[in-house]
Amino acid sequence: xxxxxxMEHFTNxxxxxxxxxxxGIGTEGNPVxxxxxxxxxKVKDGRISDAKFKTFGCGAAIAxxxxxxxxxxGKTLDEALEIxxxxxxxxxxxxxxxxxxxxxxxxxxxHKAIEDYKQKHSSR
Amino acid sequence: xxxxxxxxVATNPLHPEALEAMLPYLKENFGNPLSIYELGLKARExxxxxxxxxxxxxxxxxxxxxxxxxxxxxxxxxxxxxxIAHQNKGNHIIVSRMEHHSILNSARFLEKSGFxxxxxxxxxxxxxxxxxVKKAITKETTLISIIHASPEVGTIEPxxxxxxxxxxxxxxxxxxxxxxxxxxxxxxxxxxVDLLSMAAHQFYGPKGAGALYMKEGIRITPLIYGxxxxxxxxAGTENVPSIVGMGKAAExxxxxxxxxxxxxxxxxxxxxxxxxxxxxxxxxxxxxxxLPGHAxxxxxYIEGESMLLLLAGKGIYAASGxxxxxxxLKASPVLLSMGIPSxxxxxSVVFTLGEGTxxxxxxxxxxxxxxxxxxxxxxxxxxxxxxxxxxxxxxxERT
Numbered sequence: 001x002x003x004x005x006x007m008e009h010f011t012n013x014x015x016x017x018x019x020x021x022x023x024g025i026g027t028e029g030n031p032v033x034x035x036x037x038x039x040x041x042k043v044k045d046g047r048i049s050d051a052k053f054k055t056f057g058c059g060a061a062i063a064x065x066x067x068x069x070x071x072x073x074g075k076t077l078d079e080a081l082e083i084x085x086x087x088x089x090x091x092x093x094x095x096x097x098x099x100x101x102x103x104x105x106x107x108x109x110x111h112k113a114i115e116d117y118k119q120k121h122s123s124r
Numbered sequence: 125x126x127x128x129x130x131x132x133v134a135t136n137p138l139h140p141e142a143l144e145a146m147l148p149y150l151k152e153n154f155g156n157p158l159s160i161y162e163l164g165l166k167a168r169e170x171x172x173x174x175x176x177x178x179x180x181x182x183x184x185x186x187x188x189x190x191x192x193x194x195x196x197x198x199x200x201x202x203x204x205x206x207x208i209a210h211q212n213k214g215n216h217i218i219v220s221r222m223e224h225h226s227i228l229n230s231a232r233f234l235e236k237s238g239f240x241x242x243x244x245x246x247x248x249x250x251x252x253x254x255x256x257v258k259k260a261i262t263k264e265t266t267l268i269s270i271i272h273a274s275p276e277v278g279t280i281e282p283x284x285x286x287x288x289x290x291x292x293x294x295x296x297x298x299x300x301x302x303x304x305x306x307x308x309x310x311x312x313x314x315x316x317v318d319l320l321s322m323a324a325h326q327f328y329g330p331k332g333a334g335a336l337y338m339k340e341g342i343r344i345t346p347l348i349y350g351x352x353x354x355x356x357x358x359a360g361t362e363n364v365p366s367i368v369g370m371g372k373a374a375e376x377x378x379x380x381x382x383x384x385x386x387x388x389x390x391x392x393x394x395x396x397x398x399x400x401x402x403x404x405x406x407x408x409x410x411x412x413x414x415l416p417g418h419a420x421x422x423x424x425y426i427e428g429e430s431m432l433l434l435l436a437g438k439g440i441y442a443a444s445g446x447x448x449x450x451x452x453l454k455a456s457p458v459l460l461s462m463g464i465p466s467x468x469x470x471x472s473v474v475f476t477l478g479e480g481t482x483x484x485x486x487x488x489x490x491x492x493x494x495x496x497x498x499x500x501x502x503x504x505x506x507x508x509x510x511x512x513x514x515x516x517x518x519x520x521e522r523t
Binding site: 007010011013016032033034035036038054055056057058059060061062099 | 425426427429430433434437446447448449454455466467470502503504505506
């Protein structure tokens with residue numbers, strides 16, 4: 001059902017955990033299937049220096065979380081905002097059609113984390 | 125890697141003796157049972173022999189057995205066939221929320237065709253209350269269909285009590301016994317049912333073979349029109365090899381049932397006892413009135429498909445009713461109907477044992493699953509006192 005890369009990220013997920021002093025936190029869920037992802041980012045000099053995640057969900061959801069956090073490290077916020085459900089799924093070698101919503105949750109959680117960072121930053 | 129098959133409710137391996145019985149009908153005895161020459165007569169005799177064996181498994185008469193292609197077809201046939209044949213007497217049927225999709229979707233089809241359907245609620249163990257059945261009956265009710273045993277949570281329903289309610293009102297009563305036939309003793313007369321569905325692969329017969337028991341004298345509208353097979357009630361050239369395999373499997377199930385149950389039940393009990401030692405894991409279904417080889421759980425804070433994939437990675441094959449394992453992406457309606465919150469229903473995992481299950485398999489499961497649970501909880505946001513999932517989702521709706 002899943003590509004080898006999806007299974008690799010699912011069985012050995014990268015960046016699992018929380019960042020206690022995160023600069024931005026984004027949570028996204030799918031009320032239909034119940035999957036929930038939370039992404040934490042640290043930002044240094046306009047670039048994402050660290051990212052971690054916590055996910056409640058299926059194999060695809062965990063693999064997407066792992067891939068998203070890998071993809072954004074070192075990127076500027078604008079570059080990270082370009083990550084979409086399609087680019088995440090593509091980076092994982094594709095997802096079954098019924099699992100595409102998982103990559104959507106990952107991209108949305110990331111976007112929310114960046115928004116959170118921007119909000120905190122602009123209010124300072 | 126060690127392989128442990130604990131998904132016997134999905135299907136079973138074909139019994140070697142059933143395969144042996146089938147082989148001549150896949151090779152030299154290939155005749156059409158309707159042909160009047162020897163090859164045809166051999167095939168006809170084989171079908172009638174199998175009919176007798178399937179009937180004996182549930183204490184029915186051979187002429188009360190109609191062969192079908194599956195348990196799902198038997199369920200469709202019973203529901204639609206009876207409702208339509210007797211719609212001049214009424215247009216209301218009753219089913220429970222515990223039913224298989226082949227019953228629920230047939231009920232929805234009937235609703236679209238102008239029938240009224242009552243979907244009965246169940247208690248926390250998934251049990252249908254006979255009193256609730258009684259209350260749901262109207263003067264239009266012609267058929268009640270309640271599952272005998274749930275493949276998802278293992279609960280065995282009080283079928284004899286519910287059938288009595290139906291009989292008292294002169295209403296036809298059907299039970300979907302696909303998960304139970306061949307696995308626990310069934311006597312259609314003691315249960316008092318009018319119709320009962322079964323599937324061969326649930327008791328080590330071949331896939332593609334099912335049957336509907338229908339009490340003699342009941343009128344039914346066919347699903348498949350054509351020839352005169354199965355007394356004109358189910359047309360189509362019979363799947364002779366599979367029917368023969370079903371007959372052999374039924375004969376073996378009848379002979380070996382006590383031994384099979386004594387083999388799997390203590391192992392099932394050990395799985396339940398040991399796995400319940402893990403924090404935040406719950407048994408789903410009835411604690412006692414459950415299929416002898418059925419152990420089903422809901423594991424809080426994690427999701428079922430993830431568990432299945434990691435279990436499969438360790439060579440253990442199981443099932444789940446989580447939303448992510450269903451194409452509809454909805455948590456199991458059976459678990460939700462039992463009042464299990466959707467976030468906990470997401471962590472459903474089902475282990476079903478069979479003839480080939482060993483104590484070493486059970487040891488391996490008991491050792492492996494808690495490690496997988498711990499690992500997934502480390503990834504999950506809910507393992508360490510985070511917000512409740514439903515709160516997070518409500519948060520989403522607010523934003």
